[in-house]
Amino acid sequence: MDPSRSLGIYRLGLFFATLIALLATGLAIVPPASAADGLLSQGRPAFASSSEGGAFPASAAFDGNPGTRWASAQSDPQWIQVDLGAAATISRVALTWEGAYARAFKIQTSPDASAWTDVYSTTTGSGGTQTLNVSGAGRYVRMSGTARGTGYGYSLWEFQVFGTANGQPTLPPTSPPPSEPATHHEFQANCSVTANRPDDPIVFPGLPGASHMHTFVGNTTTNAASTLNSLLAGGTSCTNHHDKSAYWFPSFYKGSQLIEPVGPQVIYYKSGILDYSKVRTFPQGMRFVVGSPNATLAEFRDSPGAVEGFECGDLSRLYDLPSACPAGSQVNVRFQAPSCWDGVHLDSADHKSHLAYPVNGECTVSHPVPVPMLEFKIAFPASGDLSQARLASGRGYSWHYDFFNAWTPAILQALVTHCINGGLQCNPRGYDLYKPYRGAALTENYELP
Numbered sequence: 001m002d003p004s005r006s007l008g009i010y011r012l013g014l015f016f017a018t019l020i021a022l023l024a025t026g027l028a029i030v031p032p033a034s035a036a037d038g039l040l041s042q043g044r045p046a047f048a049s050s051s052e053g054g055a056f057p058a059s060a061a062f063d064g065n066p067g068t069r070w071a072s073a074q075s076d077p078q079w080i081q082v083d084l085g086a087a088a089t090i091s092r093v094a095l096t097w098e099g100a101y102a103r104a105f106k107i108q109t110s111p112d113a114s115a116w117t118d119v120y121s122t123t124t125g126s127g128g129t130q131t132l133n134v135s136g137a138g139r140y141v142r143m144s145g146t147a148r149g150t151g152y153g154y155s156l157w158e159f160q161v162f163g164t165a166n167g168q169p170t171l172p173p174t175s176p177p178p179s180e181p182a183t184h185h186e187f188q189a190n191c192s193v194t195a196n197r198p199d200d201p202i203v204f205p206g207l208p209g210a211s212h213m214h215t216f217v218g219n220t221t222t223n224a225a226s227t228l229n230s231l232l233a234g235g236t237s238c239t240n241h242h243d244k245s246a247y248w249f250p251s252f253y254k255g256s257q258l259i260e261p262v263g264p265q266v267i268y269y270k271s272g273i274l275d276y277s278k279v280r281t282f283p284q285g286m287r288f289v290v291g292s293p294n295a296t297l298a299e300f301r302d303s304p305g306a307v308e309g310f311e312c313g314d315l316s317r318l319y320d321l322p323s324a325c326p327a328g329s330q331v332n333v334r335f336q337a338p339s340c341w342d343g344v345h346l347d348s349a350d351h352k353s354h355l356a357y358p359v360n361g362e363c364t365v366s367h368p369v370p371v372p373m374l375e376f377k378i379a380f381p382a383s384g385d386l387s388q389a390r391l392a393s394g395r396g397y398s399w400h401y402d403f404f405n406a407w408t409p410a411i412l413q414a415l416v417t418h419c420i421n422g423g424l425q426c427n428p429r430g431y432d433l434y435k436p437y438r439g440a441a442l443t444e445n446y447e448l449p
Helices: 003-024 058-062 228-233 297-301 409-420
Strands: 046-048 078-097 102-110 117-122 129-148 155-165 186-191 193-197 214-218 246-250 252-254 257-259 265-270 287-291 307-312 315-318 331-336 373-380 389-391 400-404
Touching: 046 058, 058 078, 058 155, 078 102, 117 129, 129 155, 186 214, 186 409, 246 373, 265 409, 287 331, 297 307
Parallel strands: none
Antiparallel strands: 046 078, 078 129, 078 155, 102 117, 102 129, 186 265, 193 214, 214 246, 246 400, 252 257, 252 389, 265 373, 287 400, 307 315, 307 331, 331 373
């Protein structure tokens, strides 16, 4: 027999033996994409109906980084779309879901981000990684979710579109696509834990140890003796080094174990009034308390501000701590502050009366100055049995927090003007990843341009 023929038969046999072995172990062989079936979506401009916050933009689903993700608001429906830059023939879509997946969704294409054609639809999605063979054409590709699979929103680590470009991709758009919403007016402060102390420089100034235990983020020097001058002279754990403000809240315990938030926590600065163009900055030294350690469940639940309360896994909008959370999840809490100032006092006897909540979306005569509405979103890495969980102040509805403003005034003004007054959804330097053509309030080093 021809030796070359024998070698060919041997190699063929080896291939089939290897294939059988792989199948026996449950491994799949995925053929490589053809030269014509290219990845078209990576790094392209992306937009979404909403975002959980500036840390979870639409662009994160198209950046090729498996450690970043897009996450939507916790409601139906929601969508995320990508601009391929030119008309293309679409052959395949790959979705890598985070735990918050879509049970019912469609994949749609469009030539203009206005008229959409369905190329895939399901009502039985189960999350994980999905590779969908589709047949369609368009410049824009969208995942349109109509039913969530969990109590959270929708969340994608990656959204990849494969196919053949029919023309040379154009530059990113210089104006919003027709369907882009303009629903946000906010920026974030991202600040990590600095200390746990039984201090409260607003309620018990100069009295160390007089308070229940608080967890502090932001200014690194905050203690019972803190003043505006001491804060301005201190350091900060915030991403934006011009934010030397002090933020604190009751510590979280699981039994006797103190549970600290891990990594930067999100503090939103938003508009609390309908006409967001009227919001003004806080003066330096402004301080206040939101909520009360003595609140009843009804008082916490019925606060005039939006109360997201506590959540974990499929549980949401709880007004007390959950009794259990799925393993690996975390307890999140969100609560909004009043955003109308009397225009005179930096503090008041009860540390609240100099501020008020808007009425019907407007500030009243007694508190005429609209200032940023703070919303703390704090995540405690606690799961499993939480029957012994508590706050240092008591039950979950005793949740409250404190703010002592020590921003650099010009930096805070730039963020308020560009992001809140400008109707954007910004990260800590005032950049809206959904609208890159709007620029940023600050440079990469968090300085004024």
